[in-house]
Amino acid sequence: LQLDFWLTPxxxxxxxxxxxxxxxxxxxxxxxxxxxxxxxxxxxDVQTLIDDEQTEMLRSNRGLTFSxxxxxxxxxxxxxxxxxxxxxxxxxxxxxxxxxxxxxxTEKRPLYVLKFSKGGTNRPAIWIDTGIHSREWVTQASGVxxxxxxxxxxxxxxxxxxxxxxxxxxxxxxxxxDGFAFTHTxxxxxxxxxxxxxxxICVGVDPNRNWDAGFGxxxxxxxxxxxxxxxxxxxxxxxxxxxxxxxKNHGNIKAFISIHSYSxxxxxxxxxxxxxxxxxxxxxxxxxxxxxxxxxxxLSSLYGTQYKYGSIITTIYKASGxxxxxxxxxxxxxxxxxxxxxxxxYGFLLPATQVIPTAEETWLALKVIMEHTRDNPY
Amino acid sequence: xxxxxxxxxxxxxxxxxxxxxNAGSCLATVLYPKAKSPPVVTIKCTPAKEQKEIQxxxxxxxxxxxxxxxxxxxxxxPDSYGNIEPALEPVWALAVxxxxxxxxxxSTEDVGYFMAQVKSVKQWIRKDDFxxxxxxxxxHKIPTQEIISCHxxxxxxxxxxxxxxxxxxxxxxxxxxxxxxxxxxxxxILHEKGANF
Numbered sequence: 414l415q416l417d418f419w420l421t422p423x424x425x426x427x428x429x430x431x432x433x434x435x436x437x438x439x440x441x442x443x444x445x446x447x448x449x450x451x452x453x454x455x456x457x458d459v460q461t462l463i464d465d466e467q468t469e470m471l472r473s474n475r476g477l478t479f480s481x482x483x484x485x486x487x488x489x490x491x492x493x494x495x496x497x498x499x500x501x502x503x504x505x506x507x508x509x510x511x512x513x514x515x516x517x518x519t520e521k522r523p524l525y526v527l528k529f530s531k532g533g534t535n536r537p538a539i540w541i542d543t544g545i546h547s548r549e550w551v552t553q554a555s556g557v558x559x560x561x562x563x564x565x566x567x568x569x570x571x572x573x574x575x576x577x578x579x580x581x582x583x584x585x586x587x588x589x590x591d592g593f594a595f596t597h598t599x600x601x602x603x604x605x606x607x608x609x610x611x612x613x614i615c616v617g618v619d620p621n622r623n624w625d626a627g628f629g630x631x632x633x634x635x636x637x638x639x640x641x642x643x644x645x646x647x648x649x650x651x652x653x654x655x656x657x658x659x660x661k662n663h664g665n666i667k668a669f670i671s672i673h674s675y676s677x678x679x680x681x682x683x684x685x686x687x688x689x690x691x692x693x694x695x696x697x698x699x700x701x702x703x704x705x706x707x708x709x710x711x712l713s714s715l716y717g718t719q720y721k722y723g724s725i726i727t728t729i730y731k732a733s734g735x736x737x738x739x740x741x742x743x744x745x746x747x748x749x750x751x752x753x754x755x756x757x758x759y760g761f762l763l764p765a766t767q768v769i770p771t772a773e774e775t776w777l778a779l780k781v782i783m784e785h786t787r788d789n790p791y
Numbered sequence: 792x793x794x795x796x797x798x799x800x801x802x803x804x805x806x807x808x809x810x811x812x813n814a815g816s817c818l819a820t821v822l823y824p825k826a827k828s829p830p831v832v833t834i835k836c837t838p839a840k841e842q843k844e845i846q847x848x849x850x851x852x853x854x855x856x857x858x859x860x861x862x863x864x865x866x867x868x869p870d871s872y873g874n875i876e877p878a879l880e881p882v883w884a885l886a887v888x889x890x891x892x893x894x895x896x897x898s899t900e901d902v903g904y905f906m907a908q909v910k911s912v913k914q915w916i917r918k919d920d921f922x923x924x925x926x927x928x929x930x931h932k933i934p935t936q937e938i939i940s941c942h943x944x945x946x947x948x949x950x951x952x953x954x955x956x957x958x959x960x961x962x963x964x965x966x967x968x969x970x971x972x973x974x975x976x977x978x979x980i981l982h983e984k985g986a987n988f
Contacts, residue, residue, distance in 0.1 A: 488872075489871075489872055550871075596871075601867075601908075602907060602908070602929065602931075602938050604936060619936070634935075639935065639937070640935060640936035640937050640938075641934075641935060641936055730901075730933070730934040731934075732934075757905040758808065759869060759873050760905050760907050760931055761907060761931070762869045762870070762871065762872075762873045762907070762908060764869070764872070764873030764874060765872050765873060765874075766873075767873075
């Protein structure tokens with residue numbers, strides 16, 4: 414009969430568990446019933462369980478994404494998990510997505526950018542980055558979601574499809590990988606890079622004060638131990654320098670969006686000066702104000718999340734050497750910074766349940782900006 | 792106000808920290824004098840709930856804490872993933888209330904705070920009816936972006952105002968080990984004992 418006892422007979426009154434091969438089922442049942450022995454079925458089909466377990470094990474294997482369809486977007490991931498997500502996304506969509514290495518971090522980690530393109534050569538492009546400040550975990554998580562969203566919608570969503578017909582999208586999900594790794598291993602609230610500059614025991618430079626726009630002015634700190642330390646000189650941080658080089662070499666980026674958390678704000682230049690940016694008036698209207706208003710309205714339409722908008726210096730505080738001040742001064746007219754959820758209750762420690770809603774609503778605002786860029790070539 | 796300072800007129804609504812429900816509205820004036828002294832504040836609030844209901848909620852919170860069989864201890868609330876264990880929610884709520892007192896005292900016209908995390912909490916059992924907790928809370932400072940570690944001793948009995956004693960280490964997040972960087976020796980020592988990086 415080839416019976417396989419999982420719980421062998423021990424004594425009177427003790428249960429016995431038997432794994433019965435299919436062809437022996439009838440004879441075993443008949444025998445038990447004929448002898449008045451009570452039995453119940455614990456597992457209908459052992460093979461199904463084994464198959465399920467295999468799938469589950471393959472899926473939850475640390476650092477290995479087998480499919481971006483089974484990836485858990487509603488949770489926070491490690492650097493390894495995000496890296497393997499990116500590889501899976503590229504493998505699944507080789508005609509749309511490619512992965513570029515634009516440089517290496519201080520600790521020699523590769524700086525990866527995903528390129529979404531339907532073809533052409535050096536098309537006008539949109540740049541989005543998340544995770545430049547490593548503790549702002551909802552941003553990297555949203556970046557992962559955006560990547561998948563672009564792949565899901567690139568054909569059936571009219572807006573996105575027409576954007577990709579004319580433009581490429583570049584997405585850097587983990588813009589500060591050294592900091593990100595540090596938030597997982599050592600200090601969840603780490604913000605800066607992990608560079609060591611001679612003369613100080615303190616580590617790290619604020620990558621959002623290291624750009625060459627009003628560099629070193631007030632609105633950043635010269636103290637290496639400060640969270641807003643601008644660094645020894647502009648672009649001292651490889652994480653920043655690699656983006657600078659990429660933008661200059663590409664030469665055709667038309668919108669640049671850098672994503673932070675928290676505060677629920679949509680911001681535009683300048684941070685280093687209160688002089689309004691020259692481009693602001695388009696046809697007598699305040700271009701940025703109007704575009705921001707539309708983007709924020711789109712964002713709120715989904716879950717009612719309230720955002721404020723304005724220039725960096727008037728809306729939050731003076732900040733020198735910040736990303737979008739530099740990109741704007743390079744001629745990238747549509748330069749924006751987002752501060753995502755929330756407004757302080759959880760702050761950096763936003764529960765993972767809010768990742769997808771945050772990404773979904775932010776995407777609507779991003780689409781408004783991208784569509785405007787598409788419709789207003791320059 | 793020329794030669795006097797800056798005066799702000801504020802009208803704002805408040806919401807329950809836990810549920811997000813509307814908790815009332817307030818009218819306030821804040822005068823920051825030219826000389827760096829604490830602001831002069833007048834404030835009038837209209838709560839959304841009746842005094843009786845508020846008292847009942849306070850009592851419920853109090854009873855929840857009193858009914859624990861062992862002294863409550865905890866770390867990292869919320870954790871890295873934003874989770875708060877349901878059993879530790881009342882303790883987090885008290886931390887928010889206590890920290891708001893610290894933040895109230897430390898805020899200036901250009902500097903504000905948020906409570907980022909309860910790093911650790913330990914309950915001290917008292918012979919009387921008061922509940923007492925020893926906290927290490929992390930405050931997020933705007934615009935410097937620093938994370939400030941504060942030791943907070945909190946005592947409470949419903950219908951009594953919260954009693955808060957605190958000491959905040961003035962520190963820069965850039966330190967990997969606990970050596971106080973030019974912030975004065977006392978602060979340096981507290982930093983080493985209290986904060987964990």
